[in-house]
Amino acid sequence: MASAAQTAGRDPASVTLVAVSKTAPQTAVLAALHAGQCQFGENRVQEAAEKFPALRTDWPDLHLHLIGPLQTNKALDAVRIADVIETLDRPKLADAIARAADITGRLPGLLIQINIGDEPQKSGVAWQNADDFIRTSKQRFGANLRGLMGIAPLGVDPAPYFARLAATAATHGLADLSIGMSGDFPAAIAAGATHVRIGTAIFGAR
Ligand SMILES: *Cc1c(COP(=O)(O)O)cnc(C)c1O
Numbered sequence: 001m002a003s004a005a006q007t008a009g010r011d012p013a014s015v016t017l018v019a020v021s022k023t024a025p026q027t028a029v030l031a032a033l034h035a036g037q038c039q040f041g042e043n044r045v046q047e048a049a050e051k052f053p054a055l056r057t058d059w060p061d062l063h064l065h066l067i068g069p070l071q072t073n074k075a076l077d078a079v080r081i082a083d084v085i086e087t088l089d090r091p092k093l094a095d096a097i098a099r100a101a102d103i104t105g106r107l108p109g110l111l112i113q114i115n116i117g118d119e120p121q122k123s124g125v126a127w128q129n130a131d132d133f134i135r136t137s138k139q140r141f142g143a144n145l146r147g148l149m150g151i152a153p154l155g156v157d158p159a160p161y162f163a164r165l166a167a168t169a170a171t172h173g174l175a176d177l178s179i180g181m182s183g184d185f186p187a188a189i190a191a192g193a194t195h196v197r198i199g200t201a202i203f204g205a206r
Contacts, residue, residue: 001196004186015189018065018178020199023206026051032202033059041086041197043068045077053081067149067178067197069123072096079104086111086149086178086197089125094137109146111178112137114168116161117153124150127164134172147176147194158184162191 005012020041021029029040029051038061042048045066052064065084075096078085088094088110101107112134115124125133138145150165152158162179169177180188180196188196200206 001185001189004189007186008190010189010192015193016195018067018195018197019202020067020181020197021051021203022047022068022199024199024203026055028203029055033062039063039065039195041065041067041199045070045074045081049077049081065178065195065197076100076103079106079108082108084109084111084146087113087123088137088145089113089115089123091133091136094140098140107141107144109176110137110141110144111147111149111176112145113149113151114165116150116165119153122151130168131172134168134174138172138174145174147174147178149178151181152179152184152188154183158187159191162188162193166192 001015001017002012005015016039018039018041019032019037022043048064056062063083065086066078066082067086070078070087070093072092079097079100085108113124114130115122115126148165148169152161165179166177176194177192178195178197179193182198182201185196185198
């Protein structure tokens with residue numbers, strides 16, 4: 001990450017590593033915490049709820065990002081346990097998150113996931129609806145709406161997809177850009193990623 005940042009002429013400290021610990025046991029999370037890593041990503045609310053809340057007492061700096069597709073019926077639990085939900089991608093989910101925030105009195109940071117490769121099997125807002133959904137969500141959630149998240153298609157140069165997402169975030173004045181995984185994080189850092197989500201390269205193959 002540091003060398004990718006240097007190559008891109010960026011300060012390495014401007015890119016946050018989110019360690020994606022899905023399927024990794026809590027012992028692996030603990031080992032990462034002891035090594036100084038405190039931002040984690042999980043796909044499933046249930047798995048995150050089993051692994052993370054108990055760690056917060058000893059690790060007050062721990063930050064949990066939910067990065068998987070989120071069902072509306074999991075929104076309440078998600079809002080209870082997450083520091084950041086990276087996968088806001090539809091009005092019904094925005095409604096459920098707003099309701100959960102009313103109930104719990106807490107609202108995590110939010111990123112809107114865009115389906116940057118227009119892939120039918122992937123979640124995320126379609127490009128054609130992105131500007132409208134970003135504007136509406138910004139009005140609704142204010143500064144809690146922090147940025148955009150995307151997953152590049154496999155097997156092609158991710159750079160143009162990342163660049164389009166970065167430009168969209170800039171247009172809307174959103175600071176956070178969560179792009180880049182084990183296979184493509186240098187390109188994401190070159191495109192301006194503020195957060196990279198790395199699983200395999202840290203915890204091994206799933
Ligand atoms: C699993 C996952 C990652 C991590 O992918 P790796 O290739 O293991 O680094 C990142 N983002 C999302 C949304 C994921 O589901």
